[in-house]
Amino acid sequence: MRPSESSVDTREFVRQLAEENRAFWRDRDVRLEPVAPREVLERQLRYRMRQGVYNELRAAELIAAWIPSVREREIRELLPRQLDDEQRHYQLLRRRLLDRGEDPDGYEPLPEWEALFDWLVAARSRPTIEKLAMFQFAGETQSCEGFETLIRLAEPIDPETAELYRAQILPDEYRHAAIGRHALLVLADTPEIRARAAEAGREMNRRVAEAYASHRRRADRGG
Ligand SMILES: [Fe+2]
Numbered sequence: 001m002r003p004s005e006s007s008v009d010t011r012e013f014v015r016q017l018a019e020e021n022r023a024f025w026r027d028r029d030v031r032l033e034p035v036a037p038r039e040v041l042e043r044q045l046r047y048r049m050r051q052g053v054y055n056e057l058r059a060a061e062l063i064a065a066w067i068p069s070v071r072e073r074e075i076r077e078l079l080p081r082q083l084d085d086e087q088r089h090y091q092l093l094r095r096r097l098l099d100r101g102e103d104p105d106g107y108e109p110l111p112e113w114e115a116l117f118d119w120l121v122a123a124r125s126r127p128t129i130e131k132l133a134m135f136q137f138a139g140e141t142q143s144c145e146g147f148e149t150l151i152r153l154a155e156p157i158d159p160e161t162a163e164l165y166r167a168q169i170l171p172d173e174y175r176h177a178a179i180g181r182h183a184l185l186v187l188a189d190t191p192e193i194r195a196r197a198a199e200a201g202r203e204m205n206r207r208v209a210e211a212y213a214s215h216r217r218r219a220d221r222g223g
Pocket residue numbers: 056059085086089173
């Protein structure tokens with residue numbers, strides 16, 4: 001069967017939006033500094049793990065908040081597994097910090113990072129496609145990139161942590177990003193909906209990029 005005009009347009013839209021995201025993020029994730037002295041990198045990695053515990057917990061919270069408002073059955077049925085993954089990631093990272101002799105619960109989130117998750121939780125009332133364009137498509141795609149960098153830089157410093165991210169977290173995060181892509185392919189079937197989805201993704205990217213710069217400043221101070 002020949003794909004309909006609209007499905008061709010939708011695939012092209014998703015391809016272009018993915019490209020736009022990649023272009024936006026080129027050199028914008030400033031959280032880790034590849035050429036930093038070892039102790040700086042160690043501090044940045046430690047900060048990322050502590051922040052990661054918070055992120056995974058909030059990710060679980062926001063997916064739980066969104067599920068009741070996602071009416072599209074084939075999207076909704078993908079979300080409980082994601083919720084389960086985020087909860088497991090939270091526990092894995094928490095356990096790893098404890099094994100390193102660190103306090104996983106003493107991390108105070110940056111106000112702007114906390115506000116980002118509060119904004120995402122409150123987005124439960126927005127259309128499904130906007131929510132998934134924001135978190136799964138834009139946010140989780142960027143976090144896969146971020147984890148790839150983290151794994152590469154953690155390898156020589158803390159191989160066990162690098163392996164935890166590589167084997168037990170990253171594969172799930174790629175699947176979460178794919179849920180976002182799938183939602184766009186299924187739901188972005190008119191120019192108006194595509195425009196709203198693209199704008200929602202851009203809004204997410206802008207907010208995340210602003211917060212990354214504050215995270216870096218704090219990690220470098222030893223936060
Ligand atoms: Fe996760």
